[in-house]
Amino acid sequence: MTDMSTRPASPTLDEVAVLAGVSRATVSRVINDSPRVSPEAREAVQAAVAELRYVPNRMARSLVTRRTDTIALVLNEPNTQVFSDPFFASIVRGLSATLADTDLNLVLLTARDEREQEKVGRYARQGHVDGVILMSLHSQDPLPDILAVAGVPLVLCGRPFDGREVAYVDADNSGGAVVATEHLLGTGRRRIATVTGPLDMIAGVDRYAGWRQALTAAGVEPDPALVAEGDFTEAGGRRAMEELLARAPDLDGVFVASDPMAAGALRALRAAGRRVPEDVAVVGFDDAAVAETTDPPLTTVAQPLADMTPLLTELLMRQIDGVAGPAESRICQTHLVRRASA
Amino acid sequence: MTDMSTRPASPTLDEVAVLAGVSRATVSRVINDSPRVSPEAREAVQAAVAELRYVPNRMARSLVTRRTDTIALVLNEPNTQVFSDPFFASIVRGLSATLADTDLNLVLLTARDEREQEKVGRYARQGHVDGVILMSLHSQDPLPDILAVAGVPLVLCGRPFDGREVAYVDADNSGGAVVATEHLLGTGRRRIATVTGPLDMIAGVDRYAGWRQALTAAGVEPDPALVAEGDFTEAGGRRAMEELLARAPDLDGVFVASDPMAAGALRALRAAGRRVPEDVAVVGFDDAAVAETTDPPLTTVAQPLADMTPLLTELLMRQIDGVAGPAESRICQTHLVRRASA
DNA sequence: GTGAAAGCGCTAACAA
DNA sequence: TTGTTAGCGCTTTCAC
Numbered sequence: 048m049t050d051m052s053t054r055p056a057s058p059t060l061d062e063v064a065v066l067a068g069v070s071r072a073t074v075s076r077v078i079n080d081s082p083r084v085s086p087e088a089r090e091a092v093q094a095a096v097a098e099l100r101y102v103p104n105r106m107a108r109s110l111v112t113r114r115t116d117t118i119a120l121v122l123n124e125p126n127t128q129v130f131s132d133p134f135f136a137s138i139v140r141g142l143s144a145t146l147a148d149t150d151l152n153l154v155l156l157t158a159r160d161e162r163e164q165e166k167v168g169r170y171a172r173q174g175h176v177d178g179v180i181l182m183s184l185h186s187q188d189p190l191p192d193i194l195a196v197a198g199v200p201l202v203l204c205g206r207p208f209d210g211r212e213v214a215y216v217d218a219d220n221s222g223g224a225v226v227a228t229e230h231l232l233g234t235g236r237r238r239i240a241t242v243t244g245p246l247d248m249i250a251g252v253d254r255y256a257g258w259r260q261a262l263t264a265a266g267v268e269p270d271p272a273l274v275a276e277g278d279f280t281e282a283g284g285r286r287a288m289e290e291l292l293a294r295a296p297d298l299d300g301v302f303v304a305s306d307p308m309a310a311g312a313l314r315a316l317r318a319a320g321r322r323v324p325e326d327v328a329v330v331g332f333d334d335a336a337v338a339e340t341t342d343p344p345l346t347t348v349a350q351p352l353a354d355m356t357p358l359l360t361e362l363l364m365r366q367i368d369g370v371a372g373p374a375e376s377r378i379c380q381t382h383l384v385r386r387a388s389a
Numbered sequence: 390m391t392d393m394s395t396r397p398a399s400p401t402l403d404e405v406a407v408l409a410g411v412s413r414a415t416v417s418r419v420i421n422d423s424p425r426v427s428p429e430a431r432e433a434v435q436a437a438v439a440e441l442r443y444v445p446n447r448m449a450r451s452l453v454t455r456r457t458d459t460i461a462l463v464l465n466e467p468n469t470q471v472f473s474d475p476f477f478a479s480i481v482r483g484l485s486a487t488l489a490d491t492d493l494n495l496v497l498l499t500a501r502d503e504r505e506q507e508k509v510g511r512y513a514r515q516g517h518v519d520g521v522i523l524m525s526l527h528s529q530d531p532l533p534d535i536l537a538v539a540g541v542p543l544v545l546c547g548r549p550f551d552g553r554e555v556a557y558v559d560a561d562n563s564g565g566a567v568v569a570t571e572h573l574l575g576t577g578r579r580r581i582a583t584v585t586g587p588l589d590m591i592a593g594v595d596r597y598a599g600w601r602q603a604l605t606a607a608g609v610e611p612d613p614a615l616v617a618e619g620d621f622t623e624a625g626g627r628r629a630m631e632e633l634l635a636r637a638p639d640l641d642g643v644f645v646a647s648d649p650m651a652a653g654a655l656r657a658l659r660a661a662g663r664r665v666p667e668d669v670a671v672v673g674f675d676d677a678a679v680a681e682t683t684d685p686p687l688t689t690v691a692q693p694l695a696d697m698t699p700l701l702t703e704l705l706m707r708q709i710d711g712v713a714g715p716a717e718s719r720i721c722q723t724h725l726v727r728r729a730s731a
Numbered sequence: 732g733t734g735a736a737a738g739c740g741c742t743a744a745c746a747a
Numbered sequence: 748t749t750g751t752t753a754g755c756g757c758t759t760t761c762a763c
Contacts, residue, residue: 057514059756070734075758085732102539105515106457107756109448111739117517119496130481131473139472139499147504152512154461155497157485170494172399173447175459197444198399401740412750417742427748449740453755 058099067095078103109174117152118363119176121167123183123190125159132279133307133335134350138182138204141356151360158190168193178363180204185247200366202359206249212374214366216358220250220332223348223381224257225264227302227330230346230383232265234328236300240273242287242312244304251279254304254332273298277308279334284308288315299327306333306347333384351379400441409437420445451516459494460705461518463509465525465532467501474621475649475677476692480524480546483698493702500532510535520705522546527589542708544701548591554716556708558700562592562674565690565723566599567606569644569672572688572725574607576670578642582615584629584654586646593621596646596674615640619650621676626650630657641669648675648689675726693721 060078064071069088076084077092084092095101109115120142122129129135139155146153154176158164171179171194178200181190191213194201203215231239241258244251259269272295275287284303288311291298303309309331313323321327324345333347358377365371406416411430418426419434426434437443451457462484464471471477481497488495496518500506513521513536520542523532533555536543545557573581583600586593601611614637617629626645630653633640645651651673655665663669666687675689700719707713 060758061756071757072734072759073732076733079758083732088732102511102514104452104756105517106448106451107739108758109739110446110452110741110756111758113739115448115517117512130478136472140501143499143501143505147508152508152517153498155499156495157481157497159482159485162489163485166489166494169444170459172444175447175457175494402742403740413741414743414750414752415748418749421742425748430748446740449755450742451755452740452757453742455755 057104058101059104060101063092063095063099063101066099067091113174115175115177116150117154117176118146118178118180118360119154119156119167119171121156121158121179121181121183121190123158123164123167123181123188124185135182137335137350137352138356141352142180142360145356145360161189164188164190164193168197171199172197177367178202180359180363185245200363202363202366204355204359206253206376206378208249213376214362214371214374215376216355216362217249217376217378218350218355219378219381220253221257221260223332223350224254224302224304225261226381226383227332227346227348228258228261229265230330231300231302231328232261232267234300236328237267238270238273238295238298239267239300239302240275240291240295240298242275242277242284242291242301242303242308244277244279244308246276248279250334251276251304254302258302270295277304277311279305279308281307281311281314284311285315286311288312289319292316292319292321301327301329303329303331306331306335309347330383346383346385348381349384351381354379399446400443401446402443405434405437405441405443408441409433455516457517457519458492459496459518460488460520460522460702461496461498461509461513463498463500463521463523463525463532465500465506465509465523465530466527477524479677479692479694480698483694484522484702487698487702503531506530506532506535510539513541514539519709520544522701522705527587542705544705544708546697546701548595548718548720550591555718556704556713556716557718558697558704559591559718559720560692560697561720561723562595563599563602564720565674565692566596566644566646567603568723568725569674569688569690570600570603571607572672573642573644573670574603574609576642578670579609580612580615580637580640581609581642581644582617582633582637582640584617584619584626584633584643584645584650586619586621586650588618590621592676593618593646596644600644612637619646619653621647621650623649623653623656626653627657628653630654631661634658634661634663643669643671645671645673648673648677651689672725674723688725688727690723691726693723696721 060071060074064074068091073084073088074092077089143153156167158167168190179194180202182204191201203213206215206217207213228239243255246252262269275290277283277287284307301312303312309329312329316323316327323329329345331347334350362375402413402416406413410433415426415430416434419431485495498509500509510532521536522544524546533543543555545555548557548559549555570581585597588594604611617632619625619629626649643654645654651671654671658665658669665671671687673689676692704717
């Protein structure tokens with residue numbers, strides 16, 4: 048077991064400076080794309096950098112600039128199953144795509160219990176990241192407070208449950224549900240059920256609220272028998288739909304609060320011998336805005352992910368740069384997508 | 390738009406020292422749990438730390454210690470769908486559980502294309518992390534070379550395709566497949582099929598090899614008609630099983646290379662009117678080693694995740710501490726689990 | 732356009 | 748046990 052603790056010491060700025068025949072300051076200027084460098088000096092430095100395979104030491108740089116050029120996406124969720132949530136995957140993909148052209152790095156942090164939340168909080172406060180995008184899917188979450196106290200720039204992905212003063216970006220969930228329900232109403236349906244999301248998630252609550260709102264506005268009294276709570280999964284959607292069919296066999300339409308659940312609901316409907324959409328019309332809410340979901344409902348409300356991810360980083364950067372107003376937030380419009388086969 | 394770029398300047402070690410009436414060095418010692426501090430000094434410092442809400446500046450510390458106390462789990466995978474892979478989720482969960490008791494942080498990095506791989510490589514080389522655990526599920530991956538050249542400690546999660554000199558931890562995939570196939574052989578079956586994983590993933594290749602090996606050892610010639618390639622998903626497993634049933638209706642057993650695929654295979658078998666296990670016996674390979682999978686096969690080979698995650702961090706830490714032999718690797722034993730209903 | 736010099740906040744000898 | 752001192756590698760005034 049030889050002692051290998053002597054890792055190939057990476058070259059420093061000084062060594063580059065010596066090799067290039069200039070001062071440290073000049074090398075630094077070249078590294079940082081300062082315009083105040085002569086072409087000759089620039090070339091000499093670049094050659095030296097290439098020869099030495101020089102990579103700036105981030106710690107040294109961050110110590111003085113107070114920037115790490117990395118932001119964290121924190122996933123605050125006790126359930127490991129979130130990873131399989133298409134919405135989560137889409138956000139990750141969208142964020143890294145947004146940052147691909149920049150020199151910002153994205154790291155994912157997970158926090159499954161209070162200890163891990165503390166750890167994430169510490170990580171952020173210690174200065175590892177410039178800011179945090181937080182996805183906390185369920186109601187209670189201490190992280191916003193931890194980070195706020197520490198003054199770490201923060202944007203929530205999803206409207207917070209309490210009306211707290213914090214920046215966030217969310218889709219217009221209730222608006223989307225209203226549109227979906229109005230679409231069903233517009234085809235003459237009146238016994239419109241809903242398979243809700245989990246009611247301890249804001250997206251579940253808001254979509255349910257939208258369903259109620261649209262019905263009420265149309266003079267239809269929301270019937271508790273027409274409401275079944277799902278869990279955003281296909282299996283849960285199927286179960287909820289079966290429940291609804293047992294409780295209210297006369298339903299003629301259903302707004303399903305997520306696309307996987309809609310796929311499950313469709314299976315339940317077909318298993319029960321109901322025809323779709325002739326007999327029962329289905330509108331789903333597509334978190335991932337993916338067209339090629341397995342067994343999709345005929346019409347869906349698309350989550351505006353393409354709008355959300357750039358906004359998340361933009362709002363965060365504004366805070367980091369210190370040019371953000373208090374708790375600047377945004378709601379992105381959702382829109383109905385009618386499938387060809389509808 | 391007021392200028393808020395003046396974030397609440399966090400207190401420094403000096404301020405703590407002044408408040409506690411000691412020197413910086415003493416504060417540093419207390420922070421780092423040095424035993425060479427008097428109880429009184431320790432208390433005074435701790436009080437000051439609490440009062441000032443002092444949090445050490447990681448950049449300054451790392452600059453001198455050359456440690457960041459964070460390791461990265463890099464997910465090198467073009468397909469976003471990996472997130473829904475139970476194996477991946479289990480590894481993440483296992484790693485953060487392993488690190489929960491330590492002061493090491495875990496960050497997830499994703500790399501979907503060459504640009505993102507470069508970015509991840511840069512991130513690591515710049516010194517943001519002490520080491521990298523790399524999950525590269527498909528064959529070609531430039532990251533090991535990038536990191537190796539830069540001297541960044543690296544452990545692969547999964548045996549590399551080429552026989553390269555690099556540390557890795559993997560399950561005994563071929564051994565597990567052998568055990569599974571032998572189990573089927575032991576019940577007197579001879580027409581044993583297999584639903585393989587993707588053959589551009591090492592786990593797929595190794596499990597397929599184990600199936601061949603067990604058959605050959607038992608004097609049974611592997612029949613190409615009894616092989617169908619799946620993609621580790623339930624839908625893929627169902628498709629592959631249907632293919633097998635069409636091609637070789639006389640099969641009397643099947644080794645399915647993942648649990649989700651096994652669930653799909655079971656559905657295909659039932660849809661075809663086959664009885665399980667009387668008619669066709671099924672053994673699945675359970676990557677997540679989760680007992681409560683939907684619709685599980687009767688008998689499974691369990692992936693030894695509980696062994697793998699501690700080993701991954703252990704091997705990585707040994708490299709970081711410079712006490713690792715060249716490319717130290719480990720294979721973890723898999724084992725057959727017979728379900729009660731079997 | 733370039734260099735000299737002063738730190739950023741911390742740790743780690745080395746003295747005391 | 749404690750304090751003093753010298754950096755870690757970089758950016759950034761400020762002179763030149």
